[in-house]
Structure formats: structure tokens, C-alpha cells
Amino acid sequence: MKAEILKINPDHIDSEQMNRAGEILKQGGLVAFPTETVYGLGGNALDAQSSEKIYRAKGRPSDNPLIVHIADMEHLFPIVEQVPQKAVRLAEKFWPGPLTMIFKKTDMVPFETTGGLESVAVRMPDHPTALALIRAAGGYVAAPSANRSGRPSPTTAEHVAEDLGENIDLILDGGMVGIGIESTIVDFTEQIPTVLRPGYISLEMLQECIGEVKMDKGLLASDSKVRPKAPGMKYRHYAPKAPLSIVEGPEECVIDKINSLACEVIGSGDRVGIIATDETFERYPQGIVKSIGTRGEEETIAHNLYEVLREFDQLDVAAIYSEAFHTPKMGQAIMNRLLKAAGHTVITVL
Numbered sequence: 001m002k003a004e005i006l007k008i009n010p011d012h013i014d015s016e017q018m019n020r021a022g023e024i025l026k027q028g029g030l031v032a033f034p035t036e037t038v039y040g041l042g043g044n045a046l047d048a049q050s051s052e053k054i055y056r057a058k059g060r061p062s063d064n065p066l067i068v069h070i071a072d073m074e075h076l077f078p079i080v081e082q083v084p085q086k087a088v089r090l091a092e093k094f095w096p097g098p099l100t101m102i103f104k105k106t107d108m109v110p111f112e113t114t115g116g117l118e119s120v121a122v123r124m125p126d127h128p129t130a131l132a133l134i135r136a137a138g139g140y141v142a143a144p145s146a147n148r149s150g151r152p153s154p155t156t157a158e159h160v161a162e163d164l165g166e167n168i169d170l171i172l173d174g175g176m177v178g179i180g181i182e183s184t185i186v187d188f189t190e191q192i193p194t195v196l197r198p199g200y201i202s203l204e205m206l207q208e209c210i211g212e213v214k215m216d217k218g219l220l221a222s223d224s225k226v227r228p229k230a231p232g233m234k235y236r237h238y239a240p241k242a243p244l245s246i247v248e249g250p251e252e253c254v255i256d257k258i259n260s261l262a263c264e265v266i267g268s269g270d271r272v273g274i275i276a277t278d279e280t281f282e283r284y285p286q287g288i289v290k291s292i293g294t295r296g297e298e299e300t301i302a303h304n305l306y307e308v309l310r311e312f313d314q315l316d317v318a319a320i321y322s323e324a325f326h327t328p329k330m331g332q333a334i335m336n337r338l339l340k341a342a343g344h345t346v347i348t349v350l
């Protein structure tokens with residue numbers, strides 16, 4: 001099966017297009033679509049076979065649950081046992097938006113969708129096409145990121161076609177996504193709401209809205225003995241083909257170190273990739289240097305991260321060196337993804 005690619009205009013919803021895509025989902029097919037975070041691979045969340053198809057198409061381990069996407073608040077209540085007041089407050093503030101919340105599920109949601117768990121993750125995306133598609137499909141769309149398992153998440157329809165073009169029915173092409181990294185996940189099955197995956201919505205923004213919120217211990221631990229609670233976070237993820245190392249420390253030392261590492265790779269006859277910022281781009285005289293954005297606007301770094309990692313796959317580099325990006329608001333989310341992509345290879349310079 002080769003996916004059809006349908007160009008859509010997110011500012012002007014064409015109901016005929018949406019009905020067609022919705023019908024594919026209702027019939028048990030798979031449709032990739034843009035959201036404000038990354039492209040999602042949609043299937044009917046209430047249909048066990050559709051969820052199994054998603055796992056197969058992505059090559060995703062079957063213990064890694066899917067996020068159920070809804071378009072209207074009233075659709076939350078039938079699929080979860082209970083919605084705590086604090087979750088309602090977060091929904092009022094951040095939905096539609098890049099926030100996923102986990103609750104105990106009802107029987108409506110098959111275990112195939114939740115990777116065998118008694119809980120279900122739910123999100124309302126802030127993207128007109130995504131919302132129209134969910135409504136056209138009957139209200140519940142399971143949608144993990146539309147990449148092959150382990151690869152960087154897709155931020156354009158071309159990325160989706162590259163990874164899944166042979167395995168799904170339709171790709172809705174709405175151009176490049178806005179945010180570029182996945183949603184923040186908050187678990188409400190714990191006594192204290194707990195962040196299982198950092199994202200655009202930071203811990204501070206959550207705390208400001210509902211008071212105490214914790215970070216999952218597995219996220220904070222630098223060794224891999226403490227397992228993160230979101231099953232997906234334990235897998236190597238977001239990885240480019242070439243080994244990626246992060247170089248951390250004062251800016252001048254980082255630049256010197258990356259230049260000397262790049263020199264070694266080039267000396268042995270290979271190509272090397274360097275991930276820099278607009279501020280440091282010109283400080284790297286050798287290698288294939290890409291700016292990921294500007295430290296002055298950290299959103300640009302999140303927006304370009306996956307695109308830059310995928311670009312290096314096309315360039316046949318033997319190694320990639322990246323600066324670290326501990327930026328004030330999104331730094332936790334950006335570094336979480338970058339560390340995973342690097343398999344936690346960090347070189348610290350002083």
C-alpha cells in the first residue's frame with residue numbers, strides 16, 4: 001500500500017476532504033495528520049485492530065501505549081473513570097494544546113490502545129485539521145508520532161512519507177508543524193500529579209495552575225536503573241543514523257572541543273555534522289554545520305530539532321556533535337529529546 005498524500009490548508013477546512021479521511025479511520029484504516037506538536041499517525045482509538053495496525057506500521061513495541069486524541073471536552077468522560085478537579089483546571093487552561101493527561105480507563109478503551117495498561121493517555125490537539133479529522137472519525141483517534149519507532153518524530157509530511165509512506169492509507173499534508181516536539185504528559189493516576197514527559201508546557205506552568213506537581217524520578221535520573229513510568233520513555237528514541245554526542249560546558253570551551261573532535265573525524269577521511277546555533281554558527285570552520293535556531297528564542301530550537309537530526313541522515317556523516325541547550329523554559333524538554341537521540345553520550349568540558 002502506498003499512502004496518498006493530500007495537501008490541506010489548515011486555515012480553511014475542506015469538509016469533503018475531512019469526511020473522506022474520517023471515513024478511512026472509521027473503516028479501520030490509518031491516516032497521518034498534522035498537529036501543533038508533531039505529525040500523528042491516526043487510527044480509531046476504540047478499535048483494537050486499528051491500534052494493532054498502528055503498532056505494526058510504526059514497528060512500535062506493543063507495551064508502549066498510544067495517546068487518545070479528542071476534539072471536545074464531553075468526549076473525555078466516557079473513556080475515563082474519573083477526572084480530578086485539578087485535571088479539569090489544566091484542561092480549561094491548556095486544551096486544546098500540547099498537554100496529555102493520564103487517567104484510569106473505562107472498558108470503552110481496548111487494552112490494545114493502552115499497551116495493556118489500566119490507564120489511558122488523552123490529549124486535545126490545538127490544530128484545526130486535527131480537530132476536524134477527530135470529529136469526522138467519530139471522536140476518538142489514537143495517534144502516536146508518525147515516525148518509524150526509534151526515529152526522530154516527524155515535523156513535515158515528507159518525514160512521514162519517508163518513514164511510513166508504504167504502510168498507511170493517507171497523509172494529510174498541512175506543512176511544517178508549529179511547536180516541533182511532543183506534548184507534556186501529566187499522570188493523574190498518582191496521588192500527586194506527575195510529569196512523565198516534559199514538553200512545551202513546563203513544570204512551572206503546571207504548578208502555577210494547580211499547585212504541587214512532581215517530575216517522574218525516571219526522568220531525572222541520569223543512569224538508566226530508575227525506569228521512567230511512561231513505557232515509551234525507556235526506549236532509545238529520536239535517533240539519527242550517525243552517533244550523536246552532546247558537548248556541554250562554557251561556550252568557548254564547547255566550541256573548541258567540537259572543533260577538535262570534528263578535526264579528528266575529518267582527519268580520518270569521514271564527514272562530520274555539527275549542531276550549532278545562530279550565535280555560534282560561524283565559529284565552526286570545518287564540517288557540515290547546521291544552526292538549530294537562536295538561543296534568544298528557544299522555541300526555534302524545539303521547532304528545528306527533529307528536522308536537523310533527519311537532515312544529517314541524508315548527508316552521510318560518520319558522527320554528529322551538538323551543543324547543549326539548557327534554555328530557561330523548554331530546556332528540559334529539548335534536552336530530554338536530545339539526550340535520548342544521543343543515547344546519553346555527553347562530553348563535559350571545563
Ligand code: AMP
Pocket residue numbers: 064065066067102114117119120121143144145182185196197229230231232233
Ligand atoms: P508518542 O505516541 O510517540 O507521542 O508517545 C506517547 C508516550 O506516552 C509514550 O512515551 C508512552 O509510553 C506514553 N503513554 C501513553 N499512554 C500512557 C499511559 N497510560 N501510561 C503511561 N504512559 C503512557
Ligand code: MG
Pocket residue numbers: 144145153
Ligand atoms: Mg513518538
